Amino acid sequence: MTARPPIPATFLRAPTPTQNTPAPTKNAPSGKGNGIRPAPPLDAPTRDRLLHGAHHDPHGVLGAHHVPGGIVVRALRPWAKGVAVVAKGLRAELLDEGDGLFAATLPLHRIPPDYRLLVTYEDTELTLDDPYRFLPALGELDLHLIGEGRHEELWQALGARPMTHQDVAGTRFTVWAPNAQGVCVVGDFNVWDSTVHPMRSLGGAGVWEVFLPGVGEGALYKFEITRPDGSRTLRADPMARRAEVPPANASIVDASHHVWRDADWMARRGARPVHEAPFSVYEVHLASWRPGLTYRQLADQLPAYVKDLGFTHVELMPVAEHPFGGSWGYQVTGFYAPTARLGTPDDFKHLVDALHRAGIGVIMDWVPAHFPRDDWALAEFDGRPLYEHQDPVRASHPDWGTLEFDYGRKEVRNFLVANAVYWCEEFHIDGLRVDAVASMLYLDYSREAGQWTPNEHGGRENLDAVAFLQEMNATVYRRCPGVVTIAEESTAWDGVTRATHHTGPGGFGGLGFGLKWNMGWMHDSLEYMTKEPVHRKYHHGDMTFAMVYAYSENYVLPISHDEVVHGKRSLVSKMPGDWWQQRANHRAFLGFMWAHPGKQLLFMGQEFAQGAEWSEAHGPDWWLLDPSYSAEPDHRGVRDLVRDLNTRYRATPALWQRDIVPEGFEWIVGDAADDNVLAFARYDAQGRPLLAVCNFSPVVRHGYRLGVPAGEPVWQEALNTDASGYGGSGVGNPDPLKAEPTAWHGRRSSVAAVLPPLATVWLRPG
Structure with a gap:
């Protein structure tokens, strides 16, 4: 070993001496005489392993140990000029063995229980506890x-x-x-x-x-x-x-000092099953919602904004630490650490606490599907594949250049399952939206023939991933009452939201999620809305097909960040026509979405019809809401509509109480393709209806006859997306509609309504 250069003592950290620090006495052994002898020398392999960081038991070599005739004390203190052992009645200089090792055999019968090391450097002297005198601190x-x-x-x-x-x-x-x-x-x-x-x-x-x-x-x-x-x-x-x-x-090194003030929220959040409760979600990328804000500054602004708009929950794009901001958090390196870009873990707890005290639940995107290859993080962590699969073909994710977890290894499953519990228990998170579930479930995901190996049954299902997801969901639901797990799963996998102990037709138990993103509804409905109204009649089934499978899972209807980036355009910019028609289509679509079976999720900026695609570099275009920008309620009107949609939604059990059972929905007219009209009824547990009517054509339809549920003599508008206050034309039904004994749409009575252009109208009895 070469000699070490001197190091400035100012770079060294030492504990502050306390009143319990033992003081040497005048007559204590000094290391010269008094029976102090050289320590038995370390053999060359042991010394080499210790100095090269390859010793499995340094506590067996360093610290204090009994030997014939006394106690050997050995310390490893590179850069030190000298090391002494000090305790009550004792000061003994250790002998320099080279390479930063100091040792001596002391003429003692027992190890002083509270001995310390007095370490002398070039220009300072420090008294330190010896780390190698302690028993294991892990049970x-x-x-x-x-x-x-x-x-x-x-x-x-x-x-x-x-x-x-x-x-x-x-x-x-x-x-x-x-x-x-x-x-x-x-x-x-x-x-x-x-x-x-x-x-x-x-x-x-x-x-x-x-x-x-x-x-x-x-x-x-x-x-x-x-x-x-x-x-x-x-x-x-x-x-x-x-x-x-x-x-x-x-x-x-971190320890929490946050004092939670959300006891009322935590006590009541699980009072009603999520699929039988109002659940509308505002999706947020925290770093760009209002760029430059910290967690604590967000706590001063975000809860008030979300509460004003009436959303029940926020969904936070991944907050776990990630090295590249442009990944939006979906390439995680620190699975147990909230990103430090916005503050400390306690700062993040403060934000969650503030949202809870405003009556808003917090869902967090969670990414157990893969991790990046950074050489300072998880990849080949201890020199061999550890968190990733041993098979390099299985380990490499074909789409994202990342590594897939080895779900078949029990310690890796434990790392991820405990991580899900950690966010729910330590940070009071109310829900986990699990990203990229489909990529976990299938061995052939994004792989061609010959690039994957079938499972033991000859199938393409990743049995290890299935078992992991089942264990994660079962553990979270058992330990964390009131928490919901949500799958972003884009295939027709059977039983995503079925209980893990219930076996389906495919022979697998359910995955155990509480909710599943309805990617089919999202793709089909957006495909329809992007068409010019004259062509929509040829795509009418895109708006009705979701009801064919609506009760196969418990669904969320997502208009997420993925739909407003990478050239897909913002929601309003997807719509055809001039600016007025684009906004009208946007409003009509939101009215349809909030009335449709399933929970709602809307990404930030879409609540006020932002025209530009979202970018993490600048976030939403808040200036569009400034009255000085425009006196017209074009953007503010859409925001006001979202507020009213949420208000009426939460006050109308028919829109959420029976989301997952067929009895909660009934088509009034689902085949009026030539008219671009859809009408359906929603029912609460007492059978009280709400009627949603969508006119996706740009013409006003006067006296449009609609069959209505029996027993309700009068109907009136509960909401009209064409209202002038929302930026619409103000066409509608200001007076109550009386049911007439004219059979229509298979019902004994009907009403003759005015359908505004490119609008959704909600009608309620009364």
């Missing part, structure tokens, strides 16, 4: 559960945890790296020197541990791992609860 039960892949609170066992251990304050560092020859923790507390703090292996679970006294909150750290081939790699902590602001990527 046997934790290790057993980790080994079984069943530790549901994995974040409590792995990572960096400030704690008091053997009456000393410090931080326990633990990491799962079963293929490593050795692991060292490095950080600003040891000048990022990998020699100083090697960790010990705790046995067959593959967990490495060290307790570092004096290291506390705010410390930066990483793990330096010695791979099986002897090379080294520096990695961020997979379990880090806080990270540096990208592009920096060190992990940060």
Whole structure:
């Protein structure tokens, strides 16, 4: 080993001496005489492994140990000029063994329980607790559960945890790296020197541990791992609860001090099953909703805005730490850390708390399908495939250049299942929208013949992923009452929202999700709306087909960020016609969407008909709502419509109480393709109806006869998307419509209504 250059002592961190620091006495051994002898020398392989970060048990070499005739104390302190052991009645100088090793045999019968190290550097002297005098700070039960892949609170066992251990304050560092020859923790507390703090292996679970006294909150750290081939790699902590602001990527020791004030919300959020409750979602990209705001600044603005518009929930695009902002959070490196771009984990809790106190639920996008290849994160974490599949073909995601998790490995499943629980329990998240479920479920997803291997039954289903999703959903629903899981799943997989213990026709148990995104409805309805009205009659089935399968799953109707980027245009810009017709189509579509069976999700900016595509660089065009921009209610009118849609939706059980049963829906007229007209009734649990009528043609239809449910003599408008206050033409039915004994649409009575152009009208009894 070459000699180390001197290092400025100002770069070293040491704990502040306390009143319990033992003081040496005048007559204490000094290291010269008094029976102090050289320590038995380390054999060359042991010394080499220790100095190269490849020793599995540094605590067996360093620290204090009994030997014949005394106690050997050995310390590894690179850069030090000298090291002494100090305790009550004791000061003993250790002998320099070279390469930063200091050791001596002390003439003692027992190890002083509270001894410390007095370390002398070039121009300073520090008194430190010896990390290698401490017993493991991780219990046997934790290790057993980790080994079984069943530790549901994995974040409590792995990572960096400030704690008091053997009456000393410090931080326990633990990491799962079963293929490593050795692991060292490095950080600003040891000048990022990998020699100083090697960790010990705790046995067959593959967990490495060290307790570092004096290291506390705010410390930066990483793990330096010695791979099986002897090379080294520096990695961020997979379990880090806080990270540096990208592009920096060190992990940060963190402890929460947030005091929750949402007890009322948490107590009542599960009072009613989500599929029988009002559920309209405002999807938000936090970093660009109003660019430059922190979590705490968002807490001052976002809850009030969402509450004013009447949404029941927000859905946050991924908040877990990610290195590239342009991925919008869908390429995660820090699965347990909210992105530091907007603040600390406690700051994020403050935002969730504020939303809850405003009566708004919080759904979070969760990305267990893949992870990026950054060489400081999860990829080949300990020198071999660990979180990713062992088979490189299975590991490589064909679409995104990322790596797929190995769902068949119990520790990886545990990492992800515990992560889902972590966000719900630690951050009070009310729902997880699971991204890219289809890419997980199929072995042949985006792969050609010959690029994938069938499962053991000869099929294309990824049985490991199925088991993982079932375990995740079952665990979250068991541990977190009131939480809902939502699948972004774009295929016809049977039983996405069926209970895991119920087997379907395909032989699989249900996946156990609470809701599923209805991608078919979204694609079909947008395809229809982009057509010129004169051509819509040829595509009428696009608007009705969703009811063929509407009760196969519990659905969310999503108009998400994916539909307003990459050249797809914003929602209003998809619509045909001039500016007035585009806005009218936009409003009519929203009225149809809010009345249709299923829950609603709308991406930010679409609530006021933003014309430009969304960009994470600048977010929504809020200036469009400024009255000085336009005196006309074109954008403000659409926003007001969304507010009224949510208000009436929440007040009308017919629109949400029976979303998942056929008894909640009835076609009035579904085949009026030539007229571009749709009409249907929704019913609540008491059979009270609401009638939705959509006229997707640009002409006013006077006296349009509609069959109506029996027993309701008078109908009146509950909502009209063509109202002048919304920017419409003001055509409608200001007076109540009286049911007439004229049979129509298979019903005994009917009304003759005025259908405004490019509009949706809701009619209610009364």
